[in-house]
Amino acid sequence: MTTVLVIAKEPLPGRVKTRLTPPFTPAEAAALAEASLSDTLSAVAAAPATRRVLVLDGTPGPWLPPGFDVVPQCAGGLDERLAAAFGGCAGPALLIGMDTPQVTPDLLTVDFTDCDAYFGRAEDGGFWALGLAEPDPGLLLGVPMSTPSTGAVQRARLVAAGLRVRDLPVLRDVDTAADADAVAALAPHGRFARRLALGAAAAHR
Template identity: 85%
Template sequence: MTTLPVTTLLVIAKEPRPGRVKTRLTPPFTPRQAASLAEASLADTLDTVAAVPACRRVLVLDGEPGPWLPPGFDVVPQCAGGLDERLADAFARCAGPALLIGMDTPQVTPELLTVDFAGCDAWFGPAEDGGFWALGLARPDPALLRGVPMSTAATGAVQRDRLVAAGLRVRDLPRLRDVDTAADAHAVAALAPDGRFAARLARCAAPASRTDGRFAARPAGSAAPDSRPDGFTGRPGGSAAPTARTDGFAARLSRSAAPDSRPAGPR
């Protein structure tokens, strides 16, 4: 007898529009190039989610869907409020087990997202920058996310401690790196060289240097100076969790983006 999947897969994301996504990639990239990279990252993520058995796939979106959206996804709007409120609301829409990820981990694989809640109550995916790229709950409870300080070096540690304090049995996914800076982009692309993100990055040349003396474009591999968080995980540093995989997959991140005009929250 075939067992039907019972897990809902959630992707929280922002419409990839210039000036509203991946602002820490500019410079060295232009806002249009940064948005193009965000679109490729989101498309890779959605394709991976589409390949994972699930009872439902949901894109929790700030903005409007575009041609990058594959079939098989329900699209629901993000609620108002901080990132903790928007993550909590995404889980509140689920009646059974759910796994949520962001849009900034194009290196994620179907194997990483195929989780089994037998013997545990939660799955936690730590990010290299101290946030988290994935969170799975066997019994979604929005209260587990509300009030967690987002976009700090301790975001992941605080969120995981919240799960443990609630008496949940937590299993850890590998630590991943999300795409915030140009250095992140090149490192993540190297982990998934056959994806859209890597191909798009290869086509994006660094913009020409400014001639008005205000700044010169940085090399494509250097980190952008803007330290504003724009998504799902925290800033560099933070909590560590054991790396569970030994198959050569160099674990990295994800972040889901909050609008620049909202208080930012937590690959």
């Protein structure tokens, strides 16, 4: 069985989803971020795992379901924070972010029997999931993050290390308002879609 890690920021106005502002206010963007995180944590809670860990920048809130260990993110760049998250795992681990509320428990059900790594590319060129049978922080350190080539560089790093990589489906991150609309349509019954609909209804009053 696998440890599932979720790396996330506390959903506070002005600190999360800033690219949604405008058209959303900072408070609305934070509410969407909270809904996205809640949907993600619910999927992780329903997926098979030996341990579920929230690697958090900030303080847990009422959105955190039971069954999760909470560890603080370390200082440094995103590559260093992701590396440290894997460094705290003793066995197989799968790491995801908080930007894909359409994720399902099935997508998070991984088996390392005949592979060494799982890789989930994001539509924007990054990646939404990375799984390692033997977590090695060195596989992430130095990978340029938040660029259109991040995913390609990270996957190439895995292959260069001799790992057998299994690809997960490509998912769309929520960064912009257009992303929010598209992702909500993929998971219309989730908290994220409901929160987005509430915001749209308020805007047309």
